[in-house]
Amino acid sequence: xxxxxxxxxxxxxxxxxxxxxxxxxxxxxxxxxxxxxxxxxxxxxxxxxxxxxxxxxxxxxxxxxxxxxxxxxxxxxxxxxxxxxxxxxxxxxxxxxxxxxxxxxxxxxxxxxxxxxxxxxxxxxxxxxxxxxxxxxxxxxxxxxxxxxxxxxxxxxxxxxxxxxxxxxxxxxxxxxxxxxxxxxxxxxxxxxxxxxxxxxxxxxxxxxxxxxxxxxxxxxxxxxxxxxxxxxxxxxxxxxxxxxxxxxxxxxxxxxxxxxxxxxxxxxxxxxxxxxxxxxxxxxxxxxxxxxxxxxxxxxxxxxxxxxxxxxxxxxxxxxxxxxxxxxxxxxxxxxxxxxxxxxxxxxxxxxxxxxxxxxxxxxxxxxxxxxxxxxxxxxxxxxxxxxxxxxxxxxxxxxxxxxxxxxxxxxxxxxxxxxxxxxxxxxxxxxxxxxxxxxxxxxxxxxxxxxxxxxxxxxxxxxxxxxxxxxxxxxxxxxxxxxxxxxxxxxxxxxxxxxxxxxxxxxxxxxxxxxxxxxxxxxxxxx
Numbered sequence: 001x002x003x004x005x006x007x008x009x010x011x012x013x014x015x016x017x018x019x020x021x022x023x024x025x026x027x028x029x030x031x032x033x034x035x036x037x038x039x040x041x042x043x044x045x046x047x048x049x050x051x052x053x054x055x056x057x058x059x060x061x062x063x064x065x066x067x068x069x070x071x072x073x074x075x076x077x078x079x080x081x082x083x084x085x086x087x088x089x090x091x092x093x094x095x096x097x098x099x100x101x102x103x104x105x106x107x108x109x110x111x112x113x114x115x116x117x118x119x120x121x122x123x124x125x126x127x128x129x130x131x132x133x134x135x136x137x138x139x140x141x142x143x144x145x146x147x148x149x150x151x152x153x154x155x156x157x158x159x160x161x162x163x164x165x166x167x168x169x170x171x172x173x174x175x176x177x178x179x180x181x182x183x184x185x186x187x188x189x190x191x192x193x194x195x196x197x198x199x200x201x202x203x204x205x206x207x208x209x210x211x212x213x214x215x216x217x218x219x220x221x222x223x224x225x226x227x228x229x230x231x232x233x234x235x236x237x238x239x240x241x242x243x244x245x246x247x248x249x250x251x252x253x254x255x256x257x258x259x260x261x262x263x264x265x266x267x268x269x270x271x272x273x274x275x276x277x278x279x280x281x282x283x284x285x286x287x288x289x290x291x292x293x294x295x296x297x298x299x300x301x302x303x304x305x306x307x308x309x310x311x312x313x314x315x316x317x318x319x320x321x322x323x324x325x326x327x328x329x330x331x332x333x334x335x336x337x338x339x340x341x342x343x344x345x346x347x348x349x350x351x352x353x354x355x356x357x358x359x360x361x362x363x364x365x366x367x368x369x370x371x372x373x374x375x376x377x378x379x380x381x382x383x384x385x386x387x388x389x390x391x392x393x394x395x396x397x398x399x400x401x402x403x404x405x406x407x408x409x410x411x412x413x414x415x416x417x418x419x420x421x422x423x424x425x426x427x428x429x430x431x432x433x434x435x436x437x438x439x440x441x442x443x444x445x446x447x448x449x450x451x452x453x454x455x456x457x458x459x460x461x462x463x464x465x466x467x468x469x470x471x472x473x474x475x476x477x478x479x480x481x482x483x484x485x486x487x488x489x490x491x492x493x494x495x496x497x498x499x500x501x502x503x504x505x506x507x508x509x510x511x512x513x514x515x516x517x518x519x520x521x522x523x524x525x526x527x528x529x
Contacts, residue, residue, distance in 0.1 A: 018206040021144045025202055029144045032198035033137045034160040036100050039191050040133045041160075043072065043107075043126070046172040046184050049306045049317045049324065053176045058116045064239070066431050069303060071120045072127040073424035074231050078224055079131020080417040081273050085215055086132060087139075092208040096136035097200045102129035104192030111182035135413065140203060159332055173321025216273040219266050223273060226258030227421060234428035278403065278411050286511040287399035288415050292422035294355070294391065294504050297497045299423035300430030301362065302327075304490060307431070309377070312486045313370070323374065326382040334389025347394035348508050354390030355505045361387065362498035366491045370483050401514035430493055437489035438482075445481045 021029050047054070047068050055065030086095050106126035113119035141157050175183045233251035240248050266272040279285045306324055309315040315323065338350060364380040396415065403411045 018143065020146045021202070026144060028198055029202045030141065030156055032195045032202070033141050033144075034156060035191055036096075036133055036195040036199070037137045037157060037160045039188050039195070040103070040130050042168045042171070043130070043185075043188070046168040047072075049172045049310070049320045050176045050181050050184055051303075051307065052310050053181050053317060054119070055116075057181060058114075058119065060116045061239075064116060066303060066427055067116070067120050068123055070231060070424040070427050072123045072130075073299075073420050073427070074227060075124040075127030076130045077127075077417050077420035077424065078227060079128045080135070080413050080420065081223070082215075082220070083132040083135050083413055085213055085273075087136065087208065088211055088213055091210050092136055092139055093199070093203040093206065095132050096140060096203075097196050099129050099132045099136065100192050100196040100199070103133060104189055104196070107185045107188035107192065110185040113182075135416070140199070143206065159335065167325070168321075170318070170321040170325045173316065173318035176317040178318075214271050216266075216269055216271055219262065219269055219273040222258055222262035222265060226255050226262055229258060230255035231424060231428065234425060234432065237432055274414060274417070275407065275411075278407065278414060281402050283402050283511045283514075284399050284411060286507065287395045288418055290351070290504055290508050291392075291395045291399070291415060292418045293507075294358070294395075294501065295419045296422040296426030296429075297500050298358070298388075298391075298426070300426035301365075301494065301497055303427040304430045304434060304493060305365075305381075307434075308486060308490045312483045313372075319374070323377045324381060326378060327384050327388065329382060330385030331388040332385075334386050335393065338389055338393045342393055342397050346513060347397045348511060348513070350390050350394040351398070351508045352505050354387045354394070355501045355508070357383065357387035357390065359498040359501040359505075362494045362501065366494040366498065368487065368491060368494075370487050395508070397514060398508070398511050402512070433493055434486070434489050437492045438485045441488040442481055442485035445484060 020026070051065040051068060054068060055061060058065075083095075090098075103126060106122055106129060110119060110122040110126060113122055138157050171187075172184050175181070175187070229251045233248055233255060236251075237248055242248055243252070263276065266274050266276045279288075302324075306315075306320040309320045309323060310317065342350070361380040361384045364383075368376070396412075399415050400411055
């Protein structure tokens with residue numbers, strides 16, 4: 001028998017799983033795993049309100065500062081498909097602890113960055129090593145509890161994941177206003193060291209079995225190539241005037257060809273890094289596409305709102321953080337209820353209610369104006385929490401219904417990979433469209449700046465009484481036009497996003513009911529044998 005055959009052969013008899021933890025060890029294990037999850041999720045939102053401060057400190061435009069968010073999200077998404085292979089090769093415990101320690105080191109290096117290039121490079125590293133943290137923390141959490149209490153384990157894990165978006169904006173704002181922006185990364189260091197140390201102490205004797213498996217190096221390289229080229233194209237497009245630039249055209253060609261070659265390679269590779277055959281399952285394809293599109297719109301707006309509040313509404317990072325914080329409050333309440341009733345209520349119906357709530361919230365935001373007070377900003381953010389609680393669990397349930405048990409880990413990794421990558425793309429698209437629409441609205445509003453216009457003459461007369469030099473008065477007017485233009489541009493994106501969520505309400509019903517999908521999946525599996 002060849003070495004390759006030995007490497008590919010599954011274990012003859014999988015060992016019995018370790019017994020559940022009890023008492024203080026169970027408590028410490030839950031805290032350590034939750035802390036690592038919280039730290040990871042926190043880093044997807046804590047930087048949002050700090051982007052203007054980071055951009056100013058490092059001497060770049062705010063739209064370039066969004067790379068701090070998107071670089072982390074994309075590299076984290078690329079790292080996710082490797083999680084299954086890495087866990088089988090090195091063991092779940094070793095992989096989790098190594099991931100947490102490397103994430104901690106990368107966080108420290110992010111804080112030390114003295115220019116935007118270095119910060120983005122460290123965020124790429126941070127995201128790449130963060131990929132295995134969330135799926136591995138979930139795996140270890142489930143192994144810590146008895147099977148009959150797996151619902152409790154998942155509830156603890158899920159709620160921890162939802163606390164990050166609540167605390168992140170507030171914490172990011174407080175740190176940015178009262179300390180140096182670097183401390184939004186430094187705070188990970190003590191948390192990461194403690195989580196890794198406790199996890200290794202508790203779980204090192206509970207390591208999962210390992211075996212040597214080939215890795216799809218070509219597929220992984222193609223994955224990095226086309227996603228990286230596409231993301232850079234999105235982020236640099238506005239700055240380089242899109243397809244008027246040969247660099248953007250080159251990136252677009254590389255992304256398109258890379259994607260096509262990637263699809264062909266993965267469909268013919270024996271051990272693909274991404275199992276594209278999963279998309280033959282109807283529910284997986286529909287639910288995954290719905291999650292990707294919905295999360296793209298959600299995350300794009302999550303980046304846009306604090307940027308608008310700080311740049312054009314005069315909010316400090318702390319105040320913008322408090323305006324964003326309620327987004328997770330209702331989610332923490334709704335999510336356990338959804339998990340408890342997911343087997344009694346059609347998940348397509350739950351998702352539809354969630355999408356309609358998203359559409360309602362975004363339509364409310366489309367009615368904002370530059371006189372909107374803090375309470376007006378806060379209300380839709382609070383309501384949005386209910387939509388988040390109705391978004392993830394139903395769609396994950398639909399996606400995995402009908403997927404064979406042995407492919408559940410691959411399906412979950414694929415789903416999270418596309419969700420995170422789509423979020424990064426959504427942030428880039430939202431900020432680019434915001435700038436483009438603002439330029440259009442500014443040009444339209446400026447057309448009415450005419451000395452023969454009575455309203456303009458009256459306004460100039462009032463301004464010149466307080467700002468005698470005409471150039472200063474014109475600068476004030478230009479700033480007012482800017483504020484109105486960016487407000488109108490944000491409203492355009494909110495309105496378009498609302499329509500997108502209304503379309504998703506229809507898309508989700510193309511999936512089968514979970515029971516029918518499971519039966520179809522079982523029949524397909526039987527036919528394959």
